[in-house]
Structure formats: structure tokens, C-alpha cells
Amino acid sequence: MPLIHLFRKCNQRCVFCSYPEEGGAEEGVSLKDWLKEIAAMPPGLVQISGGEPLLAGAGGLCLLLAAVKKLGRRAELQTNALAAAGLRSENISKIVKALNAADGYFNVNFPADTAALDYRITRTRGAFKKRLAGVGRLIKAGARVRLTHIISSLNYKRLPEFAAFAVKKLKGAAWLQFSYIKGIGRAGDGVFLPRYAEVRPYLERALFICEKNGLHCEVDHIPPCFLGGFYRLNVDIVKMKEGRPGPHLEEKERVPACRGCRYLEVCPGPRKDYIAVHKTL
Numbered sequence: 612m613p614l615i616h617l618f619r620k621c622n623q624r625c626v627f628c629s630y631p632e633e634g635g636a637e638e639g640v641s642l643k644d645w646l647k648e649i650a651a652m653p654p655g656l657v658q659i660s661g662g663e664p665l666l667a668g669a670g671g672l673c674l675l676l677a678a679v680k681k682l683g684r685r686a687e688l689q690t691n692a693l694a695a696a697g698l699r700s701e702n703i704s705k706i707v708k709a710l711n712a713a714d715g716y717f718n719v720n721f722p723a724d725t726a727a728l729d730y731r732i733t734r735t736r737g738a739f740k741k742r743l744a745g746v747g748r749l750i751k752a753g754a755r756v757r758l759t760h761i762i763s764s765l766n767y768k769r770l771p772e773f774a775a776f777a778v779k780k781l782k783g784a785a786w787l788q789f790s791y792i793k794g795i796g797r798a799g800d801g802v803f804l805p806r807y808a809e810v811r812p813y814l815e816r817a818l819f820i821c822e823k824n825g826l827h828c829e830v831d832h833i834p835p836c837f838l839g840g841f842y843r844l845n846v847d848i849v850k851m852k853e854g855r856p857g858p859h860l861e862e863k864e865r866v867p868a869c870r871g872c873r874y875l876e877v878c879p880g881p882r883k884d885y886i887a888v889h890k891t892l
């Protein structure tokens with residue numbers, strides 16, 4: 612899927628960041644350069660990422676979104692939503708309008724249900740309160756908001772609490788994705804990667820809470836064999852059925868333990884970085 616990293620600049624220091632600020636500079640790339648790059652990308656949704664894209668300001672973002680729309684593409688704006696708490700209302704409205712015009716949505720990284728846990732993960736003081744306010748403002752301004760909850764060893768035991776929190780405090784979010792941490796970037800040493808089997812009971816409870824309360828969910832980077840009755844929520848199943856190319860085929864690989872699995876046709880296997888850390892499923 613076409614993905615652009617606007618820059619490395621960010622207002623958080625998440626332990627799981629796969630594109631950390633200290634990895635090198637991306638500054639100095641102009642809007643014209645991005646448009647050329649997007650036009651040359653394969654068709655489909657354009658993911659606008661960072662760093663933190665909202666730090667680009669409303670003017671630049673609206674120009675970019677208008678250009679994405681003009682190219683006939685849809686946009687996903689990935690954000691931690693902190694900046695949305697401080698933006699002027701007219702700027703929020705402008706960004707939301709431009710995003711909606713590109714048939715797009717915000718993808719908000721929301722890692723915790725408490726301020727203390729949020730701080731352990733994002734290493735950013737006051738982030739939880741700002742994020743909560745920021746998401747509220749985006750929803751109120753009429754944006755479609757997808758929440759992404761990255762599962763790591765720091766938060767997996769609170770997945771049911773996070774689900775209950777999302778249902779109660781993040782009303783109006785369009786859907787919630789539970790996404791297992793990638794063992795790359797700052798998480799490349801593997802210390803924050805819990806075993807799928809440890810995550811499973813907490814995740815199943817969380818998915819049950821969401822289902823009961825009508826909050827649509829999906830799961831990425833945890834194979835269907837660890838999702839019990841919720842296996843259909845795995846996002847790779849549709850991609851595999853449709854034979855879509857993409858990162859799921861490069862990042863994941865079946866292992867000997869997959870032999871004879873009932874999901875073999877619709878699952879590309881576990882992440883390679885998971886197997887590098889844990890050796891087996």
C-alpha cells in the first residue's frame with residue numbers, strides 16, 4: 612500500500628516506533644516531490660505518515676490531501692492526535708474537510724487506557740490527556756477515526772480494559788484495530804514482543820467486549836490460529852482470498868508448525884520478526 616513518511620519529526624517517543632526520529636533526516640522534501648512520488652505509486656489508499664503528520668500544519672496538509680483527491684486516491688492520515696488538541700478549530704475543520712473530500716480517515720495510534728501506561732509507552736508527559744481531547748475534537752469535527760492499539764508486552768494484559776475504555780470514552784470512532792507490535796525500529800531488540808499465546812486470552816476478552824458493544828474491530832499481525840472464534844477479524848484473510856500483493860507477504864512467512872493448519876490458504880504465517888525472537892509459533 613502506498614505509504615509516505617512526510618518527515619521524521621514527532622512529538623512522542625514511542626517504544627514501538629518503526630520509523631524513529633533518530634533514524635535520519637527526511638526534511639527538505641517539497642510538496643511537489645511528494646505528489647510525483649504518489650502519482651508513481653501503485654493504485655490504492657495513500658497512507659500519510661511521519662513522524663507526526665499533524666506537525667506539518669493545516670495549510671500543507673490540506674494541499675497534500677487535495678492533491679491525493681485529484682489523483683483519484685483515498686487517504687489515510689496516521690497520527691497520534693496530540694497536535695489535534697492544540698490546533699485552532701478552523702484548522703481542524705479545514706483538515707477534516709480535505710480528508711473527507713479524499714474519502715479518507717484518521718488512523719490514530721492510541722496505546723493505553725490510562726495516563727500512567729500511556730507514559731510508559733510513549734515516554735511523553737501529558738500525552739494521554741491531549742490524545743483523548745484530540746480524538747474527541749476530530750470526531751466532533753466530522754472525521755472518520757480508526758483507532759489503532761499496538762499490542763506489546765507493556766499493555767497486553769489490559770486489552771479488555773482498553774476495549775471498555777474505547778467503548779465508553781472514544782464514542783464515535785469508526786473502528787478499532789488491535790495490531791501486534793512489529794519487531795523493527797525501536798522495538799527491533801524484541802524485548803516488547805509478547806508470545807501470541809500469552810496475548811490470546813486478553814485479546815479474546817477485548818474482542819468480546821467490543822462485539823457486545825457494537826464497536827467494529829480488526830486484528831493485524833496475530834495469525835487466525837491465535838484468535839479463536841474471532842479468527843475472521845484477521846485483516847490478512849481478505850487480502851489472501853483476493854490474492855492481493857503487499858507487505859503481508861513480505862513481512863510474514865509460514866513455519867513448520869503451520870503444516871496441516873485449517874487457515875493455511877488464507878494466512879501468510881506469523882511475522883518473520885516474531886519468529887526471529889520466539890523461534891516458534
Ligand code: SF4
Pocket residue numbers: 834835836837865866868869870872873874875878879880881
Ligand atoms: S498458517 Fe500458521 S500462522 Fe497462519 S493460522 Fe495457520 S498455523 Fe497459524
